[in-house]
Amino acid sequence: MTRSARRNLRNGLLFISPWIFGFLTLQVYPILYSLRMSFTEYTGFNDMVDVGLQNFTELFKDELFWKSAYNTLYYTALAVPIGVVVAIVLAIAMNQKVKEVSLYRAILYIPSILPVFALSFVWIVFLNPKFGLFNRIGGAIGLPTIDMLGDPAWTKFAIVLMAQLGAGGPALIFLAGLRGVPVEMLESAQIDGAGPVRRFFSITLPLITPVILYDVIMGLAMGLQVFTQAYIITSGSAGSGGSIGGSAGPQDSLLFYVFYLYKCAFQYSQMGYASALAWVLFIVSVVLALIVFKWAKSWVHYESE
Amino acid sequence: MVMCACFFLPFYQMLITSLKTTEELNAYPPTFWPRVFVWGNYAAAIQYIPFMRFTLNSVILAIGVTIGAVMSNSLIAYGFARIQWAGRDLIFFIAIITIFIPFPVTIVALFDIFAKIGWVNTYFPLIVPAFFGSGMYIFLMRQFLMELPKEISEAARIDGANEAQTFLQIILPLMKPSIAVVAIFAGVACWNDFLTPLLFLNTEELYPLSIGLQFFRSEHNVAYSLLMAASAMVVFPVIVLFLAFQRFFIEGVTVGSVKG
Numbered sequence: 001m002t003r004s005a006r007r008n009l010r011n012g013l014l015f016i017s018p019w020i021f022g023f024l025t026l027q028v029y030p031i032l033y034s035l036r037m038s039f040t041e042y043t044g045f046n047d048m049v050d051v052g053l054q055n056f057t058e059l060f061k062d063e064l065f066w067k068s069a070y071n072t073l074y075y076t077a078l079a080v081p082i083g084v085v086v087a088i089v090l091a092i093a094m095n096q097k098v099k100e101v102s103l104y105r106a107i108l109y110i111p112s113i114l115p116v117f118a119l120s121f122v123w124i125v126f127l128n129p130k131f132g133l134f135n136r137i138g139g140a141i142g143l144p145t146i147d148m149l150g151d152p153a154w155t156k157f158a159i160v161l162m163a164q165l166g167a168g169g170p171a172l173i174f175l176a177g178l179r180g181v182p183v184e185m186l187e188s189a190q191i192d193g194a195g196p197v198r199r200f201f202s203i204t205l206p207l208i209t210p211v212i213l214y215d216v217i218m219g220l221a222m223g224l225q226v227f228t229q230a231y232i233i234t235s236g237s238a239g240s241g242g243s244i245g246g247s248a249g250p251q252d253s254l255l256f257y258v259f260y261l262y263k264c265a266f267q268y269s270q271m272g273y274a275s276a277l278a279w280v281l282f283i284v285s286v287v288l289a290l291i292v293f294k295w296a297k298s299w300v301h302y303e304s305e
Numbered sequence: 306m307v308m309c310a311c312f313f314l315p316f317y318q319m320l321i322t323s324l325k326t327t328e329e330l331n332a333y334p335p336t337f338w339p340r341v342f343v344w345g346n347y348a349a350a351i352q353y354i355p356f357m358r359f360t361l362n363s364v365i366l367a368i369g370v371t372i373g374a375v376m377s378n379s380l381i382a383y384g385f386a387r388i389q390w391a392g393r394d395l396i397f398f399i400a401i402i403t404i405f406i407p408f409p410v411t412i413v414a415l416f417d418i419f420a421k422i423g424w425v426n427t428y429f430p431l432i433v434p435a436f437f438g439s440g441m442y443i444f445l446m447r448q449f450l451m452e453l454p455k456e457i458s459e460a461a462r463i464d465g466a467n468e469a470q471t472f473l474q475i476i477l478p479l480m481k482p483s484i485a486v487v488a489i490f491a492g493v494a495c496w497n498d499f500l501t502p503l504l505f506l507n508t509e510e511l512y513p514l515s516i517g518l519q520f521f522r523s524e525h526n527v528a529y530s531l532l533m534a535a536s537a538m539v540v541f542p543v544i545v546l547f548l549a550f551q552r553f554f555i556e557g558v559t560v561g562s563v564k565g
Binding site: 001005008009011012013014015016018019021022023025026027029030031033034037044089090093104106107108109110111113114115116117118119121122123124125126130131132133134136137165168169172173175176217221224225227228231232235258261262265266271274275278279281282285289 | 472
């Protein structure tokens, strides 16, 4: 190694040393430490008692574990595809050539940067069957009143709808993708007689598949860790008597995985069991991301340059 | 147009609800426009909970996190973008992968670790991690730094500047746009954060707004108009920030994502 190469290596490591330190202490160590905890019974106060694989075997018999896993996968399976479609539609709207487009763009984007905790409160009011605008408007066009947050069949869909307020962020990325589609390609397709719908599906859509992949991966990661909305909406539901986190929505329909993990660790003081839950989440996230990447090879279009 | 209306409706609801009297709120059918505007709801919301205290706490946290994020990520991104060293690309790849590790995976262990060093119920667990950089912001700043011509650094080196001098005197001043992007995103993310303060804080005096808003729910009822007034006040600064720095928000979202 030459002197300058050695100097560069030293300087490079020096510059990134805060990241190395943070990576080791705030990510690698906690993940390994929770693996260690997952083999113990631990309340946070006592000494850890080794119990071998007991937490993991218990987990598979735990009804609430399955319930929360089901709720989370159900939510993610709905939220990710709907989110992609909404974001693309928003991006197309943001791409219209009208004078007020920058105003529209702002209105569509702003909700995505607003705090979820505040939006959750707004959502409680908006979906309220008595004075919420949602049911008023639904009623005006002839839909029956739905108590979205009170009916276990609808609660998760209510959260999916709420997540769409955040579609403005990904929409901006799709917008950049739309702008990257060569105009000549669209024009020559038009000359060949392809209508706007045909042009979108045959030219635009294949060209923005890398953005779709990015959005799916991000959506998956966000979907698996959905927490704040459920925590706020359920601890406010009538009847829970202010006992924060006491319920998880009607029939536990909003008991998402991270919500359950949180309850186990910080309300039931089962740190060992919660660590086992954390590890399962870690493995499932990695596996799902790998599956999506593998699967993406068959539909993501990369320019062959 | 229709979509804009859909996106605007919940916020319209927030505003009208925040301005109604309790009687009007409970009246049926609900009104689309408040009969009397009760601006007093906003003043009442500030007094109903220690709103000013919570706001101050949120601001303190956001400032701490922003400073940490700007300092650490610009250093780290420089190390990844402007110095050529063995193993760099592999380590950068690892840094990017960490973006996809769900934060909740680490919360149980982090809580226990922070409890053992006496950091629970202090601001350390909320602010200190920002000083060690984060994958997303490193990526963003690196992307920006890669676009600065190499010649700038080479000229500095010929003039006898070492790496630290090149960074501080030449590159850092050129990084201002990317610093603005990271500062804005880190600040807003901290303002919006709910889970971290929920985990690590447990006394009222330390709560930021995200936790403090829960206090509008007493045992039996929810003070909806006050809650909506408070929500409007929480949301408002973010909207102002966006309107003031629109360019940086859009740059931050789209940078590199198309090719990446």
